[in-house]
Amino acid sequence: xxxxxxxxxWRRIRESLDTYEPEALATRLRDLLAPLQPMRSGGDAFRRxxxxxxxxxxxxxxxxxxxxxxxxxxxxxxxxNLGGYCWCHSFFNQNPTPNLDVDANIRLxxxxxxxxxxxxYALDALFEAARERFLAARGxxxxxxxxxxxxxxxxxxxxxxxxxxxEAWYQVAESAMDWCLDSLDVLVGESTQELMGTLFxxxxxxxxxxxxLRASAQRVAVAALNDxxxx
Numbered sequence: 001x002x003x004x005x006x007x008x009x010w011r012r013i014r015e016s017l018d019t020y021e022p023e024a025l026a027t028r029l030r031d032l033l034a035p036l037q038p039m040r041s042g043g044d045a046f047r048r049x050x051x052x053x054x055x056x057x058x059x060x061x062x063x064x065x066x067x068x069x070x071x072x073x074x075x076x077x078x079x080x081n082l083g084g085y086c087w088c089h090s091f092f093n094q095n096p097t098p099n100l101d102v103d104a105n106i107r108l109x110x111x112x113x114x115x116x117x118x119x120x121y122a123l124d125a126l127f128e129a130a131r132e133r134f135l136a137a138r139g140x141x142x143x144x145x146x147x148x149x150x151x152x153x154x155x156x157x158x159x160x161x162x163x164x165x166x167e168a169w170y171q172v173a174e175s176a177m178d179w180c181l182d183s184l185d186v187l188v189g190e191s192t193q194e195l196m197g198t199l200f201x202x203x204x205x206x207x208x209x210x211x212x213l214r215a216s217a218q219r220v221a222v223a224a225l226n227d228x229x230x231x
Contacts, residue, residue, distance in 0.1 A: 009072040010182035014124050016067035017117060022110050025065065029109065032057055033102045036092070055091055058109075066113075074175050075116045077109060081163045081172050082119055085112035119162045123176060126154050127183035134184050141225055148184060148221035153214055155180045156200075160207050170202035181224065189227040196220055 033054060059078075063071055070076060078087040085108065092098055092105055099105060130151035137143040155176045163169035177200065181188060188196075199216035202208055 008182045009068060010127075010179040012068035013073055013120065013179070014069075016069045017120060017124070019067055020069070020117065022114070026106050026110060028061060028065070029058065029106045030102060032061060033106070036100070036102055051092055055087060058091075069117065069120055070113075073116075073120065075120075075172070077112055077116075081166060081169050083112035083116045085109065119158075122158055122162075123155065123179065126151065126158060127180055130154075130180070131184055145218065145221040145225050148186065148224065149214070149217040151180050151184070152177055152217040152220065156202075156208060156213060165205050165207055167204045169204060173202060174200065186224050187227065188224045192220065192223045192227050195223050
């Protein structure tokens with residue numbers, strides 16, 4: 001975790017989760033996509049490129065209204081790892097037959113957003129439980145290192161399960177580990193950051209070997225707690 005507050009987004013992410021109002025978002029999306037309603041049977045809107053314009057407007061709306069859980073998590077709608085939504089094949093362009101119904105497409109977006117939020121909420125629960133154990137071990141650096149290592153392992157395991165270790169899933173895991181450190185107020189220096197980059201080398205479509213992951217997490221936890229980083 002960096003000592004720079006701008007690079008420590010977890011608190012902003014978790015605090016923004018409860019501000020999400022899906023019903024209000026659905027109303028705004030329905031208003032935005034209204035031009036497609038009278039055209040859905042003929043498909044003229046799609047041939048004239050209106051979909052691309054509306055897609056950009058939807059993306060702008062989501063970024064402007066959903067807060068840090070959306071804008072700072074690296075998990076926007078249509079990301080490759082979580083949510084199961086693809087702008088090319090989900091936004092009025094499903095296979096084999098596109099669904100041109102506006103409400104049905106809004107439901108797909110909301111369901112994907114909810115899956116992303118479910119993952120972030122699961123991380124929050126994991127982090128809060130770890131934080132409780134971490135604070136209880138104050139004064140015992142060895143025990144704190146064990147707690148931190150376990151939290152890092154659980155973070156990676158959860159992310160691997162939720163992403164199915166699909167292409168570049170490890171990018172989500174790397175962010176989540178940073179959030180884990182952030183949630184425990186553990187500041188890490190450059191040497192520990194380099195150690196994380198060396199030890200936590202994950203592959204697409206491959207679940208990290210449990211023993212190697214646990215050993216790496218323990219080494220990183222010990223190094224992190226021995227860093228002398230000024231907030």
